[in-house]
Amino acid sequence: MKKEPIYVAFSTQKGGAGKTTLTVLIASYLHYVKGKNVAVIDCDYPQHSIFEMRERDFKMVDEDEFYKGMAYEQVTRLEGKKFYPIVESNPQEALNDADELCEKEEYDYIFFDLPGTLNNKDLIIALANMDYIIAPISADRVVMESTLNYMISVRDNIVSTGKSNIKAMYLLWNMVDGREKSDLYEVYEGVIKELEFTTLKTFIPNSLRFRREQSESRRPLFRSTLFPVDKSLIKGSNIEELSDELLEILK
Structure with missing residues (x-):
């Protein structure tokens, strides 16, 4: 019997919240480090930021011997495991595109x-x-x-119908500034609790490292569709901790 993949969306109606970056970071970490089979459906029309990132990443690997060597070493280390697929799509075709992927290969x-x-x-x-x-x-x-309005709308108009597949919804603290007063977060946590939403235990700090992609400078990579976060940058990013927490709950 063919394994059914788990469908996950980092989703919000607020632009600039970090959902695209988080999708790439977690997909890459789970696929290249944790050994999971991952795919990404990029439905964020018209920019298709993740698909465009993959195009830039491939171009850099093709033109730069340093990244070409990194790619070869990774494929060798992972015993031939391929880069995870990224499909350029839209909300109307997203589910069909996912089905087509699953006809060819099994995904976690x-x-x-x-x-x-x-x-x-x-x-x-x-x-x-x-x-x-x-x-x-x-x-x-x-x-x-x-x-929160977005989450309330999804809960009240989709989940409450009993006709969705949604098992759970979580909030994730992102771009957390360590200099901010903790009582500010306590106030927001109180509001979240009143609304009966769940916040993930792991938070993601605010850091310039999250913007690092492949470039001619060849600095250690953080955000990439072809490689996981560089080991020199992983500490303090909480990407490893978030990945472990997600592996526990996404079942």
Whole structure:
């Protein structure tokens, strides 16, 4: 019997919350480090940021001997395991594209990068077919209000119907500034608790390292569709801790 993949979406209606970066970081870490079979469906039309990132990554590998060597070493270390597929899609075709992937290969997780507006029937159908939704939040009033309203809408209009596949929804503290007062987070946590939402234990700190991609400078990589976070940068990023927590709950 063929294994059914788990559908996961880092999803929110607030732009700049970090859902695309988190999708790439977690997909790459689970695939290249944890040995899981992962795929990504990029439905964030029209920018398709993840698909475009993959194109840039491949171009850099093709043109730069340093990255070409990294790719060869990784494929050798992983005993021929391929780079995870990234499909350029849209909310209407997302589920069909996922089905086509699964006809060719078995996957543990398929990550969906979805647009945030809920006024689209196709997007609502796609969301309803997710197993898990993870919404990044930050200690900013506009971000919090927007994200919580989004979560309330998904819960009340999709989950409550009893006709969705959604097993659980989680909030994830992202871009956390260690200099901020902890009582600010306590206030927001109180609001989240009142709304009966669950926050992941792991938080992601605010750091410039999250913007590091492949470049001619050949600095250690952080955000890449072809490689996991560089070992020299992983400490303190909480990507490893978040990956472990997700492996525990995404079942």
